[in-house]
Amino acid sequence: MTTFAKLTATASYVPGRIVTNDELAAVMPTTDDWIVSHTGIHTRHYAFDDENTSDLATKVGIKLLKKAALTADEIDLIIVTTITPDALTPATASVVQGKLNAKNAVAFDVSAACAGFVFGLSIADKMMRSGQFRHALVISAEVNSKMMDFTDRTSAVFFGDGAGGALLSQTQVENEEFLIAEKLQTDGTRAQTIHSGRIVPLTEVASTNYPTTDAFFQDGRAVFEFATTTVPEQIKQLLADAKYAPAELQMVVCHQANLRIIETICTKLGMPFDKFAHTVERFGNMSSAGIPVTLDQETPITGGQPILLSGFGAGLNYGSMLIRM
16 A cells, blocks of 8 residues: 655754844944845844754754654654754654654754745655555754854845744655645755864874864855756746646745745746745744744644645755645
């Protein structure tokens, strides 16, 4: 019997600390007017003190279990997508597994930047088709604030912290399958366009050696060009291959990079803006967490028309996916 995955619940969490544009303007050369006009962002949330990436992800996991009326030991798979892990090792997903006491779940991280949630859903779908996994958590969690250079207004003003995710459950009913079509791509020739946490190799053996990492960096102009040219073309190709017209979509949830990028993608696709869900004004760019947080916040119609997800970011990784809920 063929096994499929259905999407049974979504959930999201953002830290309580709200950071305004005026607060950022007090520590870097920018203004509320500049940030709003260039990004559409008014506020974002930051994790402080002991709240790290695994904590955000765990809170989403608890919400997902409650919504689906499942216990932690019924989860077989946990995928956490993040570019701001608690540590390089162990995987943040392993920490989340322990905090949830999901003792039967295999857990690992996916690093695909802002396309992470789409890539994570795709991986979970393939694993669940094997028939070995009954329930899976796909959680995207980011504490971007800990990787920012607060002297760089071209990057720091964009980003916020948060987590969102989905619970997938096994089904043998084909029309319950959440995944309709997908297209995942990478352009590694542009890997330096966005980078974070680079660690340089040694130059000698010395007692003064100690590992250090660099802050987040993005080439804003190159990112805008990529997101507003390459990404719309991928979306058009996916829709054509799947034989769907833009008018047939219930909703589009793009990576919440900034409002101007979302507006431009909308124009390139020739769609009404009210079809595009957006939370970036309140939460900023949450990297891989932006899509699942927005999907959860917008509460799409279950069993309605298809929903388009489109993530794009460092790698350069980009992926678009048609789903049903």
